[in-house]
Amino acid sequence: DTEVTQTPKHLVMGMTNKKSLKCEQHMGHRAMYWYKQKAKKPPELMFVYSYEKLSINESVPSRFSPECPNSSLLNLHLHALQPEDSALYLCASRGQGRDEQFFGPGTRLTVL
Amino acid sequence: AQTVTQSQPEMSVQEAETVTLSCTYDTSESNYYLFWYKQPPSRQMILVIRQEAYKQQNATENRFSVNFQKAAKSFSLKISDSQLGDTAMYFCAFMKQNTGANSKLTFGKGITLSVRP
Numbered sequence: 001d002t003e004v005t006q007t008p009k010h011l012v013m014g015m016t017n018k019k020s021l022k023c024e025q026h027m028g029h030r031a032m033y034w035y036k037q038k039a040k041k042p043p044e045l046m047f048v049y050s051y052e053k054l055s056i057n058e059s060v061p062s063r064f065s066p067e068c069p070n071s072s073l074l075n076l077h078l079h080a081l082q083p084e085d086s087a088l089y090l091c092a093s094r095g096q097g098r099d100e101q102f103f104g105p106g107t108r109l110t111v112l
Numbered sequence: 113a114q115t116v117t118q119s120q121p122e123m124s125v126q127e128a129e130t131v132t133l134s135c136t137y138d139t140s141e142s143n144y145y146l147f148w149y150k151q152p153p154s155r156q157m158i159l160v161i162r163q164e165a166y167k168q169q170n171a172t173e174n175r176f177s178v179n180f181q182k183a184a185k186s187f188s189l190k191i192s193d194s195q196l197g198d199t200a201m202y203f204c205a206f207m208k209q210n211t212g213a214n215s216k217l218t219f220g221k222g223i224t225l226s227v228r229p
Contacts, residue, residue, distance in 0.1 A: 031215070040201070040222070040224070041221070041222070042203055042219035042220065042221060042222050043157070043203075043217075043219060045216055045217070048214070048215075048216070050212070050214075055214055056214060056216065088155060090157065092157075094215070099145045099162065099164075099207060099209070099215075100147065100159050100162055101159075101217060102159075103149075103156065103157035103158070104156075105154075105155060105156045106155055106156070
């Protein structure tokens with residue numbers, strides 16, 4: 001299995017809702033990433049997990065809360081988002097000693 | 113800090129022809145990796161090609177090859193025999209070597225490539 005999967009594909013939520021994005025990989029990768037991507041722009045790094053511990057938080061607002069329950073799974077919990085948070089959220093993983101990141105297909109989030 | 117510059121926002125090429133996408137970067141690091149990622153309209157980002165800075169030989173992957181000029185800090189991507197499926201946004205990216213858990217990709221702004229039938 002050489003895939004990173006993300007669910008849901010699309011998500012529409014109100015500003016008072018709580019929702020979660022899920023990312024899964026079964027490649028044995030121990031580094032996992034969350035990115036935010038606006039249309040026609042490069043991905044912006046949000047969080048990095050290494051061996052299930054948060055190693056990088058790029059000063060992301062607290063309304064985004066990451067979680068890594070195990071080595072295969074990465075969640076992003078969303079609460080009280082703003083319309084400007086609407087974007088494509090990408091997950092990626094990287095194997096130990098490897099340099100390339102494998103990206104998932106993303107979740108298209110719309111905040112109303 | 114590292115920067116990656118892709119100065120061409122858009123390019124177009126006729127099917128079966130060759131196109132070159134440019135990328136320059138700035139870093140004080142000696143050891144690093146460079147990548148070209150492709151993101152088609154269906155949005156999945158995939159790796160096209162990678163280059164280790166210590167290797168002088170330019171990387172090639174089938175129809176894709178790079179021209180890596182370390183002294184000039186240039187890393188261009190050549191696509192030969194362009195196909196309709198090459199239509200996508202292409203991102204040039206940089207990563208320091210041996211940063212372990214703190215490894216981060218620095219992306220350029222990207223270039224939209226359209227292949228005309």
